[in-house]
Amino acid sequence: MVYFIATPIGNLKDISLRALEVLRGCDCVFCEDTRHSLKLLNHYEIKKPLYACHQFNERAAADKLISLAREGKQVAVVTDAGTPVISDPGNVLASAMREAGVEFTLIPGACAFVAALVLSAFPADRFSFIGFLRGKKSEKRALLQEYASDRGTLVIYSAPQDVDDDVALLFEAFGPRKAAAVREITKIHESVEYFGLETGLAGEKRGEYVLLVQGAEKSESPLNSLSVSEHVAHYAKQGMEQKEAFKRVAKDRGVSKSEIYREMITQKEEDS
Template sequence: MQTPGTLHVVATPIGNLGDLGARALEILGSVDAICAEDTRHTRQLLAHFGIEKTLVALHQHNEDAQAAQLVSRLREGQSLALVSDAGTPLVSDPGFRLVRAVREAGLRVSPVPGACAAIAALSVAGIPSDRFAFEGFLPAKAAARRERLAGLVGEPRTLIFYEASHRIEETLADLVAVFGERRAVLARELTKLFETVLDGDLASLQAQVAADPNQRKGEFVLVVEGAPEDADATLAEGRRVYATLCAHMKPSQAAKVAAELTGAPRKALYGGGGE
């Protein structure tokens, strides 16, 4: 009887190619095929290390369709690797449907740990790391983004977000409006040539990014301190309501209505202490 193969979930570098470990290289060189989000990107990575393998495109648009075929290949005894464009697969990337299908088929899935931008940023943030919540990318549209943030106002765990360069200013502005004065770290281009890690409160990060065009380029991880465990419940509720209303009316008017509805101080809601 044919021994089934293993699906190896392999983390790849987020920038510095030296972060690809020896075990990951061994696995990538030994499997029968590699499932990749962007085969062109992965082919370049493999070429750097002198590895030639069959690549299978696996992304959000074809994952369900590919899963059954890949499970069949594993049953036939082939071993496969799953990689994303950068970092640990399934962390804000496709892959969980394939992993679930393989596990439901009773086949082995084995992790090959390595780089992860969220964890890398948390490790250098100097913000409580014993409990944290990874939120990935916030919604692209302003109203939905503020609504999502409003639901996180009272979250006591450290929050980790990913963000793209063309939205970083808008996201920082929304964080200031919704969370007020919170300690935060903005990690940019981690492990790459132009890596920077800015810290301070949210307003100071917003100012630093606005003042330096270079700080608006690249890939970003935002680490934001959670709400104090003893945070004033009225203020937290006021900020949640304010953020929701901001999607439908001017901030000054939203603050007035939110204050009337919740009893929270209006000045504490409007930009964390505006007019």
């Protein structure tokens, strides 16, 4: 059995009893940086063989892990901090194991963006996790444009040397919006700083950041001046199936699909 294990993101006490139980009972541990994981294991007096698994060797590590699992070994997978796969190595391992039919599970725990979302007090009923902005500046701009009209809170990871550039790109893509920068999560100097994208984030940048940006304001679609049946017909003429047309109309009007369905029935009854 293979166990993906979430590890602390700052405070070493933020690890579950189940995670410690598995780490103590497993045969070996695959980790992002053996030196970093060794600190956690030593803290809890756990000694296990360690195998490196990072972005440059994850495919080879997957082959080794699958081989060990097929031999009946109990294998743990951890990253430097937080939950494997989430902006960290692990996705290649998971995909390879799924293809190979090797069973694995997750022992949940700390996750930086979830903690930051709570600490920011921004709306959390609807949000999008973008992760790190990677690639060329043009690629980052194109990615952010996909979220320009998203009404949910946006969550971005940013390294200290990239924060100012990332905030500038966010302002370029979204214009003036409220934002929050959360850092040192679970540590002594944990902080949440609110700012406007138009003003940027002041001060010296230290540590990893989670940036949160308020969602787009609700915009009124010009199609909303139509009756609901006319609105649905507009999308139907474009070749959409009725179910998809209802979904688009509901999104335009900011209501549920069931409400659109009820309105359609009411209009039909009135017309008959």
